[in-house]
Amino acid sequence: MSDETRWQDARALRDRVVGGEVSAEDLVGSFLDRIEREGERLGALLHVDRDGALAQARRVDGRRAAGEVLGPLAGVPVAVKDNLCTRGVPTTCGSRILEGYRPPYDAHVVERLREADAVVVAKTNLDELAMGSSNESSAFGPAKNPWSLDRVPGGSSGGSAAAVAAGLTPVALGSDTGGSVRQPASFCGVTAIKPTYGRVSRWGLVAFASSLDQVGPIARSVRDAASVLGVIAGRDERDATSADRPVDDYAAACERGPAGMRVGVVREALGAGADPEVIAAVGASIEALRALGCEVVDVDLPHAKHAVSVYYLVANAEASSNLARLDGVRYGLRVDAEDVETMTARTRARGFGPEVKRRIMLGTYALSAGYYDAFYLKAQKVRTLIRSDYDRAFERCDLVLTPTSPTAAFALGERVDDPLSMYLADVFTLPPSLAGLCAISTPCGFTRAGLPIGLQLAAPPFEEARLVRAAAAYQDATAWHERHPA
Amino acid sequence: MSARTRISVEEVRHVARLARIEIAEGELEGYRAQLDAILGYMAELDRIDVAGVEPTYHAVAIRAPLRDDRVRPSLPRDEVLAAAPQVEDGGFAVPRVLDT
Numbered sequence: 115m116s117d118e119t120r121w122q123d124a125r126a127l128r129d130r131v132v133g134g135e136v137s138a139e140d141l142v143g144s145f146l147d148r149i150e151r152e153g154e155r156l157g158a159l160l161h162v163d164r165d166g167a168l169a170q171a172r173r174v175d176g177r178r179a180a181g182e183v184l185g186p187l188a189g190v191p192v193a194v195k196d197n198l199c200t201r202g203v204p205t206t207c208g209s210r211i212l213e214g215y216r217p218p219y220d221a222h223v224v225e226r227l228r229e230a231d232a233v234v235v236a237k238t239n240l241d242e243l244a245m246g247s248s249n250e251s252s253a254f255g256p257a258k259n260p261w262s263l264d265r266v267p268g269g270s271s272g273g274s275a276a277a278v279a280a281g282l283t284p285v286a287l288g289s290d291t292g293g294s295v296r297q298p299a300s301f302c303g304v305t306a307i308k309p310t311y312g313r314v315s316r317w318g319l320v321a322f323a324s325s326l327d328q329v330g331p332i333a334r335s336v337r338d339a340a341s342v343l344g345v346i347a348g349r350d351e352r353d354a355t356s357a358d359r360p361v362d363d364y365a366a367a368c369e370r371g372p373a374g375m376r377v378g379v380v381r382e383a384l385g386a387g388a389d390p391e392v393i394a395a396v397g398a399s400i401e402a403l404r405a406l407g408c409e410v411v412d413v414d415l416p417h418a419k420h421a422v423s424v425y426y427l428v429a430n431a432e433a434s435s436n437l438a439r440l441d442g443v444r445y446g447l448r449v450d451a452e453d454v455e456t457m458t459a460r461t462r463a464r465g466f467g468p469e470v471k472r473r474i475m476l477g478t479y480a481l482s483a484g485y486y487d488a489f490y491l492k493a494q495k496v497r498t499l500i501r502s503d504y505d506r507a508f509e510r511c512d513l514v515l516t517p518t519s520p521t522a523a524f525a526l527g528e529r530v531d532d533p534l535s536m537y538l539a540d541v542f543t544l545p546p547s548l549a550g551l552c553a554i555s556t557p558c559g560f561t562r563a564g565l566p567i568g569l570q571l572a573a574p575p576f577e578e579a580r581l582v583r584a585a586a587a588y589q590d591a592t593a594w595h596e597r598h599p600a
Numbered sequence: 601m602s603a604r605t606r607i608s609v610e611e612v613r614h615v616a617r618l619a620r621i622e623i624a625e626g627e628l629e630g631y632r633a634q635l636d637a638i639l640g641y642m643a644e645l646d647r648i649d650v651a652g653v654e655p656t657y658h659a660v661a662i663r664a665p666l667r668d669d670r671v672r673p674s675l676p677r678d679e680v681l682a683a684a685p686q687v688e689d690g691g692f693a694v695p696r697v698l699d700t
Binding site: 215216217218219310311312325326351354355357358417420422423424426427434438441442443444445446447448450451452453454455456457458459460462463466471472474475476478479482489491492493494495496497498499501533534537547548549550551575 | 607611612615616617618619620621622623631634635637638639641642644645648650653654655656657658659660664665667675676679680682683684685686692694695696697
């Protein structure tokens with residue numbers, strides 16, 4: 115099979131498999147061959163499961179031959195971020211501390227993919243333990259941006275976004291704590307959805323910040339992202355925070371058209387804080403939405419500018435507690451020592467990279483005696499103010515629009531020694547996360563240097579249908595998402 | 601500590617100990633300087649009035665849900681132990697914790 119399948123979307127590939135035009139095994143085989151030829155250059159994948167993928171593809175073909183009704187992702191190759199557990203397949207989180215770890219179970223979302231007859235072909239690169247905005251903190255070397263190999267793909271789900279942008283798979287899963295599917299999607303010119311906290315089960319997602327983590331789809335089209343979200347969303351009793359409420363028909367929402375929706379524009383986000391080329395592209399997208407029948411109103415989020423401080427206190431406090439499980443006792447690396455405390459401290463010294471150490475120490479500091487009120491508690495109170503800003507905004511609009519990132523992809527190495535400048539890359543993605551909203555990033559233009567620019571829409575909790583309704587119509591009216599890297 | 605210094609080398613050493621991460625003496629100052637810059641930025645929160653504001657520990661209010669208390673199969677012991685660095689008598693082995 116030639117390159118004709120490379121840029122086809124997941125729904126088209128599924129229809130070809132269901133219609134018998136191509137077997138799942140041949141389809142998946144062609145993607146695996148391409149991954150073998152091109153994967154190395156991009157650094158997007160940490161592990162390719164050729165045998166497991168072909169076995170699953172043959173199962174799908176067998177089900178079709180037996181006359182069974184195939185699932186919504188039948189035969190579709192999917193790449194999965196390497197912080198999602200895959201039974202018997204390495205799951206490293208981009209960290210030396212979990213090098214070689216093979217989980218004894220699948221994450222809930224991986225189970226859901228398999229039940230939908232999708233085929234997991236590879237695990238994707240990420241910032242170590244999902245901590246980063248550039249993929250450079252991965253212990254196994256950074257993924258690169260397919261639009262320009264000397265640029266970062268964003269993070270932390272940089273490998274997933276790069277793989278989809280480069281046509282290595284039509285769709286992928288990432289995880290998003292403060293922007294980790296949206297920002298890499300923006301940098302790589304693809305679409306990603308950060309679902310509402312509780313919309314998707316976190317069972318089998320290696321925890322970073324448990325009050326914020328969500329698994330989300332990355333795809334080249336809004337409709338593909340919507341169909342993957344439909345597969346992974348819903349109640350799972352193994353995650354007590356997964357919401358027991360019906361999952362909307364996201365595919366239908368994509369066809370409804372945005373006429374009459376009110377789009378709230380945060381003027382401050384289009385001011386000095388963003389690159390002029392980003393402001394111009396996002397400004398044009400506002401006009402495109404207006405032309406589609408949306409009403410555009412101005413909204414104000416006066417506390418959103420504090421999101422970087424709040425997020426890096428709250429998320430790292432939670433991380434410092436969550437990551438205590440990586441202690442060299444039950445899985446992963448162990449550095450031997452005379453006593454347990456030294457064994458743990460040396461295991462973590464060798465197993466974690468500098469960014470993870472920095473964050474654990476910052477979180478530990480924020481929770482420690484004498485600093486808890488001044489840092490952690492204060493941050494959680496300012497979080498309330500950020501959330502209240504959105505409550506007020508959503509009285510006047512259905513969606514809140516900002517850029518996804520203040521800049522296009524930056525150069526590899528540019529921010530790696532300056533953690534604070536790295537954190538500021540998340541200034542627009544953090545507020546919706548802290549407020550518990552859902553949000554989407556979708557391409558809205560390119561810089562003169564040919565780098566993608568992303569548009570972020572945020573909606574109230576469990577209103578993912580609004581996101582895809584507006585974004586699918588926007589894609590129908592524009593062609594940014596149809597461009598591919600050379 | 602000068603007025604502009606927010607965290608000392610001694611505090612970094614203490615926090616690293618609490619977090620169970622061995623940091624070489626020669627690395628302490630590097631971490632201190634980076635943490636100091638980050639905490640310096642975060643000091644902007646000092647200027648925000650939060651009198652009477654309740655903290656948001658979870659963005660989405662979810663009641664603790666109940667499920668049926670059923671016995672279900674656990675992961676097979678041998679598969680779980682296969683991932684462990686050291687195993688003894690069907691359990692995880694660690695250096696001696698108690699003197700006997």
